[in-house]
Amino acid sequence: MVERPVWRPAAAREVLESRAQLLAFVRGFFAQRGVLEVETPVLGRCGVTDVHLDSIPAGVSAPGFSGGWLQTSPEYHMKRLLAAGSGPIYQVARVFRNGEVGRRHNPEFSMLEWYRPGFDDRQLMAEVADLVVGWLSCERPETLSYRAVMQRWAGLDPFEASEAELRARCREWMDDPQLAGLDRDGCLDLLMSFAVEPHLGRERPVFVTAYPASQASLARVSEDARGHRVAHRFELYVQGLELCNGYWELTDPVEQRRRFEADNRLRRAAGKPDMALDEAFLAALAAGLPDCAGVALGLDRLLMLRLGCGDIREVLAFPFDRA
Amino acid sequence: MASYSTNEFRSGLKVLLDGDPCVILENEFVKPGKGQAFNRVKLRNLTTNRVWERTFKSGETLEAADVVDQDMEYLYTDGEFWHFMLTDGSFEQYAADAKAVGDAIKWLKEQDVYTVTLYNGAPLSVTPPNFVELEVVDTDPGMKGDTAQGGSKPATLSTGAVVNVPLFISIGEVVKVDTRSGEYVSRVKSS
Numbered sequence: 332m333v334e335r336p337v338w339r340p341a342a343a344r345e346v347l348e349s350r351a352q353l354l355a356f357v358r359g360f361f362a363q364r365g366v367l368e369v370e371t372p373v374l375g376r377c378g379v380t381d382v383h384l385d386s387i388p389a390g391v392s393a394p395g396f397s398g399g400w401l402q403t404s405p406e407y408h409m410k411r412l413l414a415a416g417s418g419p420i421y422q423v424a425r426v427f428r429n430g431e432v433g434r435r436h437n438p439e440f441s442m443l444e445w446y447r448p449g450f451d452d453r454q455l456m457a458e459v460a461d462l463v464v465g466w467l468s469c470e471r472p473e474t475l476s477y478r479a480v481m482q483r484w485a486g487l488d489p490f491e492a493s494e495a496e497l498r499a500r501c502r503e504w505m506d507d508p509q510l511a512g513l514d515r516d517g518c519l520d521l522l523m524s525f526a527v528e529p530h531l532g533r534e535r536p537v538f539v540t541a542y543p544a545s546q547a548s549l550a551r552v553s554e555d556a557r558g559h560r561v562a563h564r565f566e567l568y569v570q571g572l573e574l575c576n577g578y579w580e581l582t583d584p585v586e587q588r589r590r591f592e593a594d595n596r597l598r599r600a601a602g603k604p605d606m607a608l609d610e611a612f613l614a615a616l617a618a619g620l621p622d623c624a625g626v627a628l629g630l631d632r633l634l635m636l637r638l639g640c641g642d643i644r645e646v647l648a649f650p651f652d653r654a
Numbered sequence: 655m656a657s658y659s660t661n662e663f664r665s666g667l668k669v670l671l672d673g674d675p676c677v678i679l680e681n682e683f684v685k686p687g688k689g690q691a692f693n694r695v696k697l698r699n700l701t702t703n704r705v706w707e708r709t710f711k712s713g714e715t716l717e718a719a720d721v722v723d724q725d726m727e728y729l730y731t732d733g734e735f736w737h738f739m740l741t742d743g744s745f746e747q748y749a750a751d752a753k754a755v756g757d758a759i760k761w762l763k764e765q766d767v768y769t770v771t772l773y774n775g776a777p778l779s780v781t782p783p784n785f786v787e788l789e790v791v792d793t794d795p796g797m798k799g800d801t802a803q804g805g806s807k808p809a810t811l812s813t814g815a816v817v818n819v820p821l822f823i824s825i826g827e828v829v830k831v832d833t834r835s836g837e838y839v840s841r842v843k844s845s
Contacts, residue, residue: 383690430661430712431691433683504709512711513690520689525709528686548688566687576687 340648347648350634353466354423357443357630360462366419366445371408373425377609379403380594381548382601385429387438401427404627405444406549407612410580413446413623414615421445423630434642435572435632438651443633446625452550452563452579455624456538459567459575462628463536467636472536472567478559480539481519485526489519489543490559500526516545531568540565549587550578567628569636577626584616657715660693668700668721671708675700675719675773683712700771700778719773723781726770728762736762738770738777750777760815761786761833782833787842788812789828793819806838 342350361368378386378400391399402408405424412420426442447455460472481489487500497518498510504525505513513521531537540563544552547562555561563579581587588608595605634646644650658669663681670676676697685691691712698705700721726738726748735749736759748770752759754777758768761782769781793809806818809829817831819838828842 381688383685383688431683431685432661433685436683436685505711509709509711509714512714517690517711520686521692521709523686523689524684524692525694546689573687 337653339653341644341650341653342646342648346634346638346640346646349638350646353630353634353637356466357421357423357462360465361421361445364419364458366421366447367417369409369412369417369420369422371402371405371412371422371424373402373427375400375402375408375609377407377612378606380591380598380606380608382594382597382603385603386606387427387429403428404442406625406627407609409444409446409625410620411612411615413448414618414620419445419447432651434644437631437643437647439654440643441630442627443630444625444627446580446623448621448623450579450624452540452565452577452624455577455579455626456540456565456567459577459626459628460536460538463567463569463574463633466633467569469569470535472532472538474538474540474565476541477539477543477561478541480527480531480537481522484530485522487522490557497522516543519543519546528568528573529571532570532572536567536569538565538567547581547590548578549581549590551581565626572632572636573629574632574636575626575628577624579624580620580622582616582620582622584613587616588613656718658718659715660695660710660712663693663695668719669697669716670719671697671699671706671716674702675721675778676706677721679705685712700773720775721771721773721778723769723771725767727767728764730764731762736780738768738780741767748772748777750780754778755780758782758833760813760836761788761831762813763788784832784834785830785839786833787828787830788815790819790823790825793823793825795824 374389376399384403386400386403389399389401404426405422409420409422422444424442424444425439427439431438464471478489481487485500487496501510501518501521504521541555541561542564544560544562547564550562550564552560552562565577567574591608598605631643631646635643640646658667663678665678665680667678668675676699678695678697680696682694684694693710693712695708695710696705725741727741729737729739735751736755738748738750740746756779758780770777771779788811790809791812794807805821807821808816809819809823810816817836817838819829823829823841830839830842832839
């Protein structure tokens with residue numbers, strides 16, 4: 332069967348207009364707050380070590396270099412700008428993630444990422460709320476801990492539940508041989524995806540905070556009142572849709588290198604190739620990243636929410652199947 | 655046999671699940687932020703025709719099922735098997751049992767062409783064309799001049815299928831039937 336290529340855009344004219352309005356809204360929002368717009372490479376020398384993020388190789392030939400990766404986020408380059416004294420910055424970036432195709436995913440998408448020196452996670456959450464409420468005219472988000480949403484919708488305490496309890500709960504979706512391939516965080520991700528997420532932000536937007544330290548990624552970790560190690564990481568959900576991921580940023584270069592190396596060990600265990608550590612980024616941390624909070628927000632999803640679209644393809648001029 | 659990873663799953667793909675051949679109907683990619691990605695997949699079990707919903711960790715693989723659809727001419731039945739022949743000129747014949755023939759038995763007419771789904775080389779199911787033309791072998795007497803009015807009556811076709819036909823249809827006429835709904839479509843003018 333020969334499929335004829337589709338030349339027409341997937342997004343309607345009104346959607347293209349709404350996208351342009353969103354970009355103007357974002358730029359106005361940050362101009363008013365004195366945050367500088369920057370551009371950093373889409374094409375970088377390094378990819379990322381995250382075990383669940385697959386960078387797309389770029390195959391660049393340049394003097395003394397071949398390889399390169401399309402960036403999964405502008406994070407490392409933007410933190411290098413911060414370390415060089417840029418002050419508060421934002422970027423509307425195109426980012427790329429291999430294998431992510433679905434109703435809420437396109438392998439290339441638009442990400443709004445910004446950093447606020449001197450902010451902690453709470454202050455940045457307030458600013459995210461201003462932006463999202465300003466664009467969606469929705470209620471202001473409430474804040475719930477990862478523990479609270481897991482207890483409410485998955486029926487277990489993500490910090491206290493035993494491995495056996497966790498797996499028993501996961502059997503609603505997977506059988507034992509499949510679950511053998513999931514570690515504790517994998518099981519939590521399964522429950523988050525299928526038991527919890529669909530309920531989040533239905534009545535009003537909700538920030539989920541205080542993730543288990545094992546899911547800290549690039550966020551600082553501290554101890555909560557119960558003695559659990561929690562990450563200063565937040566995600567915003569609106570109508571069951573995950574909109575952003577933010578951190579009170581880790582600035583410790585030694586800890587950062589340790590996490591990168593731990594990532595690579597997990598990659599090896601998962602049968603994925605090691606990724607080279609971004610030494611320029613680590614050097615910037617060593618030189619001194621100012622205390623800051625940062626967040627990455629999916630603009631295509633923000634557009635989906637404004638327009639009531641159930642599929643990301645409706646808000647992209649050319650989703651990947653017709654790109 | 656080849657296998658497929660979740661990121662190759664698309665509707666129409668034939669895979670083995672719990673030892674049964676299945677066709678993928680839908681594949682939904684789900685991924686929490688920086689976490690593990692999953693695929694929520696809807697499949698139809700081709701043996702039982704039941705629809706299953708299963709969750710996979712992205713990157714999991716399923717073995718490909720050796721399932722192919724072939725055009726075949728229906729030849730005859732010996733009471734136990736229904737015999738079909740490939741239309742590709744090879745004259746190769748296949749015998750389908752009652753389970754494989756299933757509901758298609760109502761629409762089997764000698765020399766008509768059907769889609770026979772083969773699993774590991776043996777007939778798994780038989781799908782009739784969307785429309786078949788069959789002779790009426792029994793119905794109440796026709797009522798002339800009642801062509802415009804509604805109203806219908808049951809008619810038994812040459813295959814034994816019973817469909818509702820308009821009142822003006824009489825024994826010996828050929829009618830066109832939609833096999834998906836089992837409904838009468840039109841009268842076929844005899845040539």
